[in-house]
Amino acid sequence: MKAPAFLRRLFRPPLSCEDVNRFIVAYLDDALPDRLRARFEAHLAHCANCSAYLAQYRHTIALVREAEQLPPPPAELADLTLAFLQRHLDAPPPDADAADPS
Amino acid sequence: MPSADAASNDPIDLEALLSGDRQAFALLVRRESPRLFQVILRIVRDEDEARSVMQETFLQAYQRLATFRREARFTTWLYAIGINQARAAARRLRRQDVLDEQDIDRLQPTFRNGMYVSRYQPWNPQQAAERTELHRLVHEAIDRLPDIYRTVVVLRDLEERSTTETAAILGISEGAVRVRLHRARQALRALLSEHLS
Ligand SMILES: [Zn+2]
Numbered sequence: 001m002k003a004p005a006f007l008r009r010l011f012r013p014p015l016s017c018e019d020v021n022r023f024i025v026a027y028l029d030d031a032l033p034d035r036l037r038a039r040f041e042a043h044l045a046h047c048a049n050c051s052a053y054l055a056q057y058r059h060t061i062a063l064v065r066e067a068e069q070l071p072p073p074p075a076e077l078a079d080l081t082l083a084f085l086q087r088h089l090d091a092p093p094p095d096a097d098a099a100d101p102s
Numbered sequence: 103m104p105s106a107d108a109a110s111n112d113p114i115d116l117e118a119l120l121s122g123d124r125q126a127f128a129l130l131v132r133r134e135s136p137r138l139f140q141v142i143l144r145i146v147r148d149e150d151e152a153r154s155v156m157q158e159t160f161l162q163a164y165q166r167l168a169t170f171r172r173e174a175r176f177t178t179w180l181y182a183i184g185i186n187q188a189r190a191a192a193r194r195l196r197r198q199d200v201l202d203e204q205d206i207d208r209l210q211p212t213f214r215n216g217m218y219v220s221r222y223q224p225w226n227p228q229q230a231a232e233r234t235e236l237h238r239l240v241h242e243a244i245d246r247l248p249d250i251y252r253t254v255v256v257l258r259d260l261e262e263r264s265t266t267e268t269a270a271i272l273g274i275s276e277g278a279v280r281v282r283l284h285r286a287r288q289a290l291r292a293l294l295s296e297h298l299s
Contacts (some may be wrong), residue, residue: 024284029265053211056222065259068240081221085161089124
């Protein structure tokens with residue numbers, strides 16, 4: 001859908017580096033309205049500092065993902081939890097609220 | 103007789119679950135344990151502690167079924183319980199040099215007349231410290247984040263939950279999720295920068 005002309009004019013002033021910084025999360029989530037995304041990208045296209053900052057920012061996210069990979073959880077995890085629940089739910093309840101009549 | 107695989111794809115009967123049906127609850131435990139354990143582990147960062155926090159989470163959830171309000175998804179409610187407990191455990195186990203809000207402020211970029219005060223260059227992976235060493239640095243930087251920032255990074259960047267779901271789990275607004283995520287990522291960027299520039 002195309003915005004009315006007066007709205008498009010309103011959205012025209014160039015973004016500052018600080019504005020661009022503020023929109024990074026929404027940009028990477030692909031959550032910026034088309035018009036704003038176009039202005040964001042137009043700024044990046046001619047601002048080496050913002051491009052470099054965004055590259056470092058993306059690199060940070062990628063490193064976090066890479067460094068925080070986990071091995072699959074132990075296979076007996078659910079069984080241990082069910083055994084734990086059974087012990088606690090079948091024990092005499094510590095108070096009336098926790099009572100399970102089943 | 104459905105196989106274990108088929109059973110794990112069946113929708114859980116919410117009414118049975120909420121009425122305290124043990125079988126429905128056991129199915130929930132089987133289905134959600136691996137993922138929930140991973141989220142909790144990423145927040146508390148200790149396997150034994152994560153296991154006990156998860157068990158306590160399911161116990162509390164079962165005992166508090168009556169307090170579930172149907173505005174949220176059941177798993178969102180379950181994760182909210184688990185993450186609250188994980189954050190409490192993380193605070194108990196917290197290391198000495200966790201950053202505070204002023205440190206996080208200090209790690210944000212500064213601007214003058216709308217422009218960055220510093221000059222940036224893309225990081226060169228070739229100049230990076232050895233991979234395992236780099237991973238250790240990243241891990242340590244994440245360790246130093248205050249738990250609310252770490253939790254947002256875990257949910258958004260590691261578990262890849264949406265902003266909406268993260269907001270529902272943490273009981274904060276979507277705007278607050280974005281702000282915390284941005285501040286956390288920028289703080290991590292600054293912490294890693296000295297090793298990568
Ligand atoms: Zn710029």
